[in-house]
Amino acid sequence: MADIPVDAPQHCPGTTSDQAGKTSACQGCPNQNICSSGAAKAPDPAIDEIKVKLATVKHKILVLSGKGGVGKSTFSAHLAHALARDETKEVALLDVDICGPSIPKIMGLEGEQVHQSGSGWSPVYVEDNLAVMSIGFLLSSPDDAVIWRGPKKNGMIKQFLRDVDWSELDFLIVDTPPGTSDEHLSIVQYLGGAGIDGAVIITTPQEVSLQDVRKEIGFCQKVKLPIIGVVENMSGFVCPRCKNTSQIFPPTTGGAERMCEELNLPLLGKVPLDPRIGRSCDEGKSFLSEVPDSSAAVAYGSIVQKIKDYCTSHTTSGEKSE
Amino acid sequence: MLRVCRPEVHQCETGWVPVYADAQQTLALMSIGFLLEHPDEAVVWRGPKKTALIGQFVSDVAWGELDVLLVDTPPGTSDEHLAVLENLRKHRVDGAVLVTTPQAVSTGDVRREITFCKKTGVRILGLVENMSGFVCPHCSECSNIFSKGGGEELAKLTESEFLGSVPLDPLLTRSLEEGTDFLQAFPESATFSAINAIATTLLSRLQDD
Ligand SMILES: Nc1ncnc2c1ncn2[C@@H]1O[C@H](COP(=O)(O)OP(=O)(O)OP(=O)(O)O)[C@@H](O)[C@H]1O
Ligand SMILES: [Mg+2]
Ligand SMILES: [Zn+2]
Ligand SMILES: [Zn+2]
Numbered sequence: 333m334a335d336i337p338v339d340a341p342q343h344c345p346g347t348t349s350d351q352a353g354k355t356s357a358c359q360g361c362p363n364q365n366i367c368s369s370g371a372a373k374a375p376d377p378a379i380d381e382i383k384v385k386l387a388t389v390k391h392k393i394l395v396l397s398g399k400g401g402v403g404k405s406t407f408s409a410h411l412a413h414a415l416a417r418d419e420t421k422e423v424a425l426l427d428v429d430i431c432g433p434s435i436p437k438i439m440g441l442e443g444e445q446v447h448q449s450g451s452g453w454s455p456v457y458v459e460d461n462l463a464v465m466s467i468g469f470l471l472s473s474p475d476d477a478v479i480w481r482g483p484k485k486n487g488m489i490k491q492f493l494r495d496v497d498w499s500e501l502d503f504l505i506v507d508t509p510p511g512t513s514d515e516h517l518s519i520v521q522y523l524g525g526a527g528i529d530g531a532v533i534i535t536t537p538q539e540v541s542l543q544d545v546r547k548e549i550g551f552c553q554k555v556k557l558p559i560i561g562v563v564e565n566m567s568g569f570v571c572p573r574c575k576n577t578s579q580i581f582p583p584t585t586g587g588a589e590r591m592c593e594e595l596n597l598p599l600l601g602k603v604p605l606d607p608r609i610g611r612s613c614d615e616g617k618s619f620l621s622e623v624p625d626s627s628a629a630v631a632y633g634s635i636v637q638k639i640k641d642y643c644t645s646h647t648t649s650g651e652k653s654e
Numbered sequence: 655m656l657r658v659c660r661p662e663v664h665q666c667e668t669g670w671v672p673v674y675a676d677a678q679q680t681l682a683l684m685s686i687g688f689l690l691e692h693p694d695e696a697v698v699w700r701g702p703k704k705t706a707l708i709g710q711f712v713s714d715v716a717w718g719e720l721d722v723l724l725v726d727t728p729p730g731t732s733d734e735h736l737a738v739l740e741n742l743r744k745h746r747v748d749g750a751v752l753v754t755t756p757q758a759v760s761t762g763d764v765r766r767e768i769t770f771c772k773k774t775g776v777r778i779l780g781l782v783e784n785m786s787g788f789v790c791p792h793c794s795e796c797s798n799i800f801s802k803g804g805g806e807e808l809a810k811l812t813e814s815e816f817l818g819s820v821p822l823d824p825l826l827t828r829s830l831e832e833g834t835d836f837l838q839a840f841p842e843s844a845t846f847s848a849i850n851a852i853a854t855t856l857l858s859r860l861q862d863d
Contacts (some may be wrong), residue, residue: 336824350685350720362700362702362703384692387804393664400728400729401729401755401760405759405761409810414859430732431729431730431731431766432729432730432733432763432766434759434762437758437759437762438759447696457698460687468817472767473760474766475766475768475769476769477731477763477765477767477769477770477773478731479731479732479735479736479768479770479773479774480731480732481701481705481732481733481736482700482701482702482732482733483701485732509729509730510728510729510842511700511728512696512697512698513698513700513701513704513733514700514701514733516698517698517700524670538827538830538831539831540830540831543694547695550694550695550696551696551698554696554698569788569799571790571792571793571797572795572797573790573793573795574792574793574795576790576792576793578788578790578791578792578824579824579829580788580799580822580827582822582824582827582828582831582832584828584832585831605799607797607798607799607800610757610759610801611757613757613758613759613800614757614758614759614801614825641736645768
């Protein structure tokens with residue numbers, strides 16, 4: 333049943349049922365009042381508005397991870413840079429990490445503000461064909477904390493999709509916080525109508541991280557979000573002096589490679605640990621143009637190519653299901 | 655990470671019994687991981703459900719007599735953080751330890767966390783810089799994979815106490831993977847002494863008041 337929210341209590345009758353909010357299972361559910369009032373029967377009109385608004389966006393890609401700090405934002409930023417190298421393509425990067433927006437810093441846009449235009453908020457441009465949106469652009473200082481509970485975060489995500497002047501895009505990349513909660517449910521809910529190509533899942537090689545990635549994969553399956561593939565980040569470190577490789581985050585259970593085999597998912601590639609990646613991010617520069625011949629940059633290149641191939645070889649779920 | 659594999663949480667008259675990591679029952683644990691049927695099961699919950707569970711962890715677990723209750727949190731400044739504070743307020747919170755890695759992308763997040771502590775009236779016990787420097791086991795060259803010094807700089811900038819830095823140590827990662835006690839297995843390591851020194855400082859801070 334499509335109207336049972338994934339976070340519903342067991343035996344939820346479904347939000348559009350006549351019993352919504354009235355069964356014993358609804359006791360204590362935070363949505364009980366909304367459900368029994370009948371308001372939940374109507375889907376949020378924003379979903380359709382967003383569908384219309386984003387009809388001119390060809391491909392939508394989510395970047396997800398289970399654990400925090402594994403390199404989602406770094407990957408999202410470099411995916412955006414790499415796609416925007418083709419000047420005939422329009423690329424946008426949306427940061428829905430409402431409480432920890434790191435995209436402005438990584439894209440070299442700290443201190444920028446969004447402008448209001450006739451057709452909505454205009455994003456901040458890094459290059460002519462690379463637009464960025466983040467809550468960071470709405471804050472007055474890097475020390476500003478966004479102390480919001482779920483519903484307010486969800487409202488912000490809705491606004492980012494509906495009220496930003498995205499115009500025509502070839503790629504919209506969405507960077508997310510870690511986990512499987514409000515931000516993830518909301519982005520899937522609001523973007524779902526417009527059609528999402530799929531998710532790229534980032535992990536580090538050790539089991540502590542893979543365990544959380546399996547949960548993330550379970551989430552994708554629950555909400556029917558296709559998985560483009562998995563990227564193993566921070567995969568080995570080559571000592572600059574003796575050239576030996578150290579497994580700083582050891583793949584004790586076979587790393588992303590074995591997990592992908594077991595779950596029958598594509599492994600898009602492995603990106604090694606490279607101190608120059610962190611430095612580029614801190615300086616807001618693209619590692620791909622700073623150190624283009626490094627093995628990490630080569631790894632990024634091949635991963636990006638696979639994502640492009642995936643996008644051209646299939647139609648998005650929105651196109652299909654209509 | 656603490657070598658307790660999928661135990662069951664039992665119910666007793668005074669509430670949920672925590673899971674003990676050691677035979678002497680000096681280290682009690684509670685985590686939603688213990689309540690899941692399958693370790694890979696995703697917990698897809700919005701804020702209000704998370705808030706409710708955190709309330710239960712504080713009020714419905716039979717913690718017994720404790721000297722210290724440590725709360726590990728996800729990143730951010732949202733539902734979980736507000737819920738923990740609301741539920742612990744009546745029991746008085748001694749303060750928060752902030753952990754960062756050295757690079758600016760990470761200290762940026764911690765700056766927001768500091769603001770969160772100030773706004774919610776939580777005392778900052780100090781700042782720890784983790785994953786600070788990696789010593790190559792082959793040639794002893796130290797590489798600052800995630801840069802260096804950001805934690806200490808941030809501590810100065812915000813007038814918080816700097817508690818120390820912990821190196822990036824594959825032996826520690828391996829211990830956590832295998833659930834072996836790192837502190838027992840490698841008592842000689844620099845990582846151990848760093849963690850130990852931080853713990854000692856923290857404990858003395860707690861005794862000060
Ligand atoms: N392959 C790599 N080598 C070295 N440093 C890296 C690598 N990938 C990411 N980093 C650095 O690691 C840090 C964490 O990365 P990032 O912020 O992208 O993670 P995240 O998954 O977005 O974190 P969060 O969960 O907090 O949003 C950053 O400082 C980044 O520059
Ligand atoms: Mg991030
Ligand atoms: Zn309901
Ligand atoms: Zn070396």
